[in-house]
Amino acid sequence: MKTKLLITIVLVLGLIGSTWARAVLSGTVRDAATKAPLSGVTVYVLELQKGATTDENGQYSLTLPLGSYTIRFTGVGHYKVTRAVRLMDDMTLDVELPPAITELDELEVKGRKDDANVQSSDMGIVRLNVATLRKIPVVFGETDIVRSLMLQPGISNVGEGAGGFNVRGGRVDQNLVLLDGAPLFNTSHLLGFFSNINPDVIQDVTLYKGTPPARYGGRLSSALVMNTRSGSPDRWNIRGGVGTISSRLVVDGPLLGNKLTLMAGGRLAYPNLIIGLFPDLFRGSRASFHDLNGKLTYQPNDRHRVSLSAYQSADRFKFPADTTYGWKSGTATLRWNALLSPTLSTEVSLLQSTYQFDVDSPKPFYEFSLHSHIRQREANAGFTFTPNASHRIEAGAGYIHYQIQPGQLRPAAAESSIRPLSIETELGQELSAYIQEEWTLNRALTLTAGLRYVSFHTLGPYTRYLYEAGVPSSPETLTDSISYGRGERVQQYGGWEPRLALRIGLGPQQSVKLSYNRSRQFLHLISNTTAISPVDFWKLSDPFVPPQVADQYAIGLFRNWKDNSIETSVEAYYKDITNLVEYRNGAELLLNPYLETALLRAMGKAYGVELAVNKTKGRLTSTFNYTYSRSLLATRTEFAIEAINRGEWYPTLFDRPHMANLTGSYQLGKGWTYSANFTYTTGRPNTYPDGQYIVNGIPMINYSQRNRDRLPDYHRLDMSFSYDSRRTRQQTRYSIWAFSVYNFYARRNPYSIYFQNFRSYQLSVFGSIIPSVTWNFHY
């Protein structure tokens, strides 16, 4: 009896002892070639089957019982590195991961630890490996982050050449696209044919389709988080590429000693070369675009880092002797990251993002220039506290100030008949605070519970128009107006946004995950065309336009087979959305001072099942995914006369029930890789005519039911051969050649169907086989 008691006491003391005898293991993970910190690297303690992920500065921290461990570091596009440590006290372990060359060591390249898909509570997350994007066959050889996302389950767009992307049946404006933390309001070059993010400057890309971390908010569908690379502290690197449409150049290296580094890059396009080959009618048209990125990073020691990054993208399109269109995006971010103690880190950021478009028309007597812009300024502070391996707590707060000029018209010549007209500037502010706990209860259960509170104010000066009750509002039914002074609070919206995710492990290779989240969106893109265009403008919530609110529920089953070499998953989701912005039939949107009279409210729902199979090891890697999804909409108005399709549910423009993608990559040896993609989607909804009549002697077409019809199905096969001249991991000078063929069997996929003189025509873009060559160099 005494012996038993003694043993128990020893055991209990031992347990307590082990609980108290803990130390913190922390450090920074960097790229071995560029010395840039790597985020999203999994730091995994093999003995304890516990781990952590590096933050945006490559820092990680683990609280572990004293002892000896094997620590494995795995990051996207890098070789994994394993280190043995003997933890007797708080210690620092900095690690450098060599960049992966698929050819050299095919078995070792993994984006993350082998079973992360099953073991983490994350769902609906896509991480892109920017390095391998160059080998994916693309149109005109232009590597494109946004286009590459289309190969992922649940992501689509309204057609080739359309800007933006749709995630799980959500609108383009419901994606939060962050570049170094700053939101981008437009992601397109050349009206949408290319995206405006230079892949050469990007270090990591993460897309949250389901429940994003609580620090992200303000958009309903997704968060696309991209971070630019920091300069190397050791040496100067030059990398670049030459393609059919554009060329790229990025330089990076140390400026003062190795504490201050610079990364600067740009892309310049020359589409005019191709336009010049065109018939006379088009001669004189000029298109151009460029984008620039820069980042200064100051790192006095391993615990502090300050970075200043900036981005600019600009487009111009001029028709001969006619209107010129120009649009520009710009961001600037100042970030300070600090490791305050081995278990506590902080990030403080200040940022600004702008988007503007300008239209200039030289039409005699009516010369005008039209300007519109949006500006967002933001301050954020966040903390991450990792007291031990079972808990990870994040908390923070943010403030956003919005300014939107929806449209400003000015005469552009003294003789012009155009009178100046300026739509009232919209102002607003958004305050948010969040806390999130990731709690690993035991091997089988992980709970991530986050809560975000957000409060939005429409601020004066603001003119609120009052309309006659009981009739649809129009400029004719305007009765009065109320003016609000500068800074006055016109309208408040907001509330709690829960973010919940639960993982239930069913053995080492299988788990079930559940998630729920609510989100609010106070910023709406006003666009009544099939695809968004660069001259669509943004609108803040105001007394007439409440925030869009979405609730998303998801469940997923994850299972790995054959030593984690085959990953399979099934995810199902359901989304319920209120207060979507819709438009009355024939609405006039731009320069409309009574915009609210052109808007309607709608509710939306989207649901789907996403199936994925990935083969991640071996010379041949491949992924297959299939998505069944629906995205529907119904207008809600008290006046039946305004309702679209009589207020019944109808498909959104991007409702594509069946989508499938098959991608494969095979290493041929000697640096050569062969890749192919096949993609299939149901045609997007379209409105076909269903009546005809004559007015004023003119035969007219009637379209009575919106989105009742569908374009024919879309499918396409692309292939590429790429050559990587690297022979060793340490090689810093090398080239990558990509020879790609887009639309291999030259399918004339429908871009649109239109009607002229009572005949129907189908327009195809990229309707033939498009070969291209791109050369990328690293020096």
Next chain:
Amino acid sequence: MHHKVLHKSLLFLLVAYLSGCVEEVRVPIRTTEPQLVVEGRITSARGPYTVRLSRSGNYNSPGSYEGSAITDARVQILETTTDRRVDLLPVDEQPGLYQSQDSTFVARAGQSYRVRIELPDGKVFVSEPETMPEPVPVESLTARFTSISARPNDTPFGYEIYLNTQDQPGQRNYYRWTARSVIRRESIGVRDFGGNYNHKFCWTPVFDNMISIYADTYSDGQPVREQYVYRSPVYIVGKHFVEVQQYSLTREAYQYWRRFNEQRQRIGTIFDPIPSPVYGNVYNAADPTERALGVFEVAGVSQKRLVVPGDTISDAYLKIQTFRYVIPGDCRLVFYQGDEMPPLNWLGQ
């Protein structure tokens, strides 16, 4: 300013440039309920005022709407501010057309009007009462010779007619212009016993059905300059007698025609506005959600005439280009309302 902000040609250019291609396809045809189509107008000029009624048919089956004129309706225009009303009676020669007979009923700017249509099946359609805007006078018309064809297979020559007017400050003005001209045409003529061809030349009225509109939203109180309103085709040398009507529309009517034009100008890119039915101001009185296609316009109107001398063109050059428009027969019969006498006193009072 018509802010088709993304220039259509720009988009076509892009699509062409990105190796696009166009092919004809068949689309499924749906059967839909016929809808009432109303085309009517009351103006500040003297009558007769007309309303045309028809029904829409299925898309791509022309038989289903040709001959769809509604002939047995009861049509009335009401002056809602005074309770005066006038009946519009069917015109036998033109099925579906209704015309006011009472010449003492003259509409006036500032008064409010609506149309009432009782269909043979008993349904009653009415328009929203609208106040007739004041007419705005036309300042001047000018003509410019052009050798760019307006339509394929038609004369490449024409006079483009441009209008100048002064917008009224401090109020919203919505304009619509219609125009016609009387031009000289040539036929082979009729051979008489002496072997001479007679009735080779005559004067015939022509018009187009372009919907030309303008709003002063962005140019209030400014002159409307060099507004293109009409193209008078040139086949042979001769004067052009041009007449332009300038209507002052209500905002509703202007919006109708704007949407009407937008619908016609769709070219099928993904930057076109989403298609929708083009409804005007006429609806079923018992169920306002049932709407009629077309519009009943309540408009002030002013008129301006111009004579283009048409003598600056080289006859020989013209003939080489336009001889194929000389058709066999008596000029007076082969051309619409052909008359051997030019219009008299076109500009005089």
